[in-house]
Amino acid sequence: MHPGNTHTPLASWAPTAAPIVIRPADAEPAVGSVESGFVCDARVLNVVNGEHFSGAERVQSHLGRCLPTFGVTADFVCVKPGRFAEILRGQNGCWGKGFQAPMRSRFDLRAAWSIAALVRRGRYDVLHAHTPRTAMLASVAARLSGVPWVYHVHSPASRDSSRSVSNQVNATIERLSLRGCAHLITVSESLRMNCVSGGVAEEQVTVVHNGVPAVRPLRLRTPEPEGHWVLGMVALMRPRKGLEVVLNALARLRTKHDLTLRIIGPFESDSYRIGIDDQIERLRIRDLVEFVGFTDDVPEELAKLDAMVLPSLFGEGLPMVVLESMAAGLPVIATRVEGTPEAITDGVEGLLAEPGDAESLAGKMDALVSGQHDWTRMSDAAVARHRKDFSDLAMAQQTARVYQKVLAGARVPA
Template sequence: MSEAAIPTEAPQATSPAKSEATTSLAKIVHVINGEHYSGAERVQDLLGKCLPQFGYDASFVCVKPGKFAEARAADQCPLFDLPMRHRFDLWQAKKLADLVKAEQFEVIHAHTPRTAMLAMGASYLTRVPFVYHVHSPTSRDSTREWQNWVNQKIEQTAIANASQLVCVSNSLAGHMRGLGVSDNRLAVVHNGVPQVANVPERELPSGAWTLGTVALFRPRKGLEVLLDAMADLRERGHLIRLRAVGPFETPEYEATIHERVRQLKLEDAIDWIGFTRDVNAQFSQMDLFVLPSLFGEGLPMVVLESMAAGTPVVATDVEGVTEAITDGESGIIARPNDAGHLAQRIEAVLTGREDWRKIRTSALARHAESFSDVAMARGVAGVYDQILQK
């Protein structure tokens, strides 16, 4: 259950009232889906936590109430439920507009095609500007081509009236530019995650290695490719096991993966952890983090979290990844959807051809310099400043 009541007229929050110390902050409302708590939701949560440092007070509206309300860390931010019956349930835009007026929000910040439609309507009704956050390329968000097409058309229609688009990587900015968005409406703000205090020293693994992966597991995350690469490496005599952290998107996909595990005879080599809020505790139990995504990323939060925790990364060359890591320096890059090449790149670390210690040190420095949660919030606040002419 979410922590805010489902409204009959206008949404009502049950989060604590704001203190006098925060009343001078400009008020922003983030309109999100909310059914999951994965990469994009982590961005939203961290913005809620960090934006007050830069003069902005965040609230949330969930149109698909679910895991976000239960898992978020920024629970000081008011959260409102505004359930949509379907993606074209635009009547909710009127309720969102009523909430914007009642709470005196100064910017509406949407994060998905579905919420962009509501933000567009509420912005029209209230004359409050809206911002759209581009977390991934909508046209390549899933393996369901018809759904991708519909979502992209919804997105293109809605963002025509957005004051600014916040893209999480330069590659996504290029993607939106290709869809006709002008440069003066595009801002690139890289994702960021908190620095880990006192990252412990770690010795180069010896003997068996633990590979790890973290995701909301669905077809575009490439878990099948990682399983095939693991089977290849084990046949070559490498002692490896996998720590798989995160839920499956559907029971059907979970069943498909477990059948593949059985066929590859990997049942005794995988620990299925499921969903957890404490991802950093998981990274400390991995010797090498692997992100085998096929497509559809923006700038993966799990890559940044692994860098911050001092766990070297092997990731595929998909949108945004190479803006965070440089192959052979702050991480290892493999070709997408190529199990043989992924196995080769993992093996290069296992055998010492790529220096695990050097990659770890370089990744820690790279994260601290450019990819903290505070840097992300500063960049988003700069977009608000421009819109509100602060």
């Protein structure tokens, strides 16, 4: 172990947090590609950032919960302790054990020695990294500990944010780190093609679509055309999510329809929140917008909505909130970005607008609210598609199969 750097269980430092409510008892039976009887006997340590709890972290939490079904012990080590670490502790071991190996700066490699020591102590068979930062650490820790590592591509590093310099740095770190990676998992076909075009051998990349529990909360009403509609946006609010676009679209429709927009999720920064508040004032739509903030029960919030809006500009792998909305029977109005069209067919499970185009988005919102599409038919189609292709158990089993392949000796050539 590197001198002066230690790892400790999350329970020793993370504040108490209420558990994320997934209500598995409410879930419908998983179907699709789940094969009964499959078991992969492996111990896996997930290396995660840990400061947020948004899409990628939801993937990690569902893997931690579901992988034991297939014989995999899945634990976590956080290198930027924060929201994920707090929530992990609140699960009381339901998502696996949690540890910390905090980085003091963006390029602090000393955490890799802590992770390697943890691998040896916990007798882990595989490291599983989820971000460029953790890929950098996993690549070193894997060499130190002698175990293979897997990289989970949740979004394209080169266009993950609106900060071009940061994107370039992350993409470079990712590319250099992957030289020793045993296998890549991408959450969408578009990301798989992106990796292959970047030089990764096709046989070393597996698409594992994101998956969520089949929780369809009870609805108290069905929206009526031209009635009052409650739209919602669930995300870590940051520029690439396109909140500005949906606000502009809402302003276009305010005199035509009775609409409310619920903004569900934290803001990445105070300065971004201030900019959004200024835009709302300029558009004179304060009475149409409700700020909800972070939620620990997404299905409960989805049950209050009539449609989900996700106007992402770029950088989406396969958004978890799209899949959670589909499971809840909630039509989704999204944009044609990255992997989203792999889940939503325009006019079937939801509607697709052009990214960055408020007029296009307003047109799709208008089409649904005015009754051009049957809400019930679209709701049922979303539920059926989720059950077929995007269950949490299917995601976990396919991930376990990657571990099995890696442990059988598959490697990306150095």
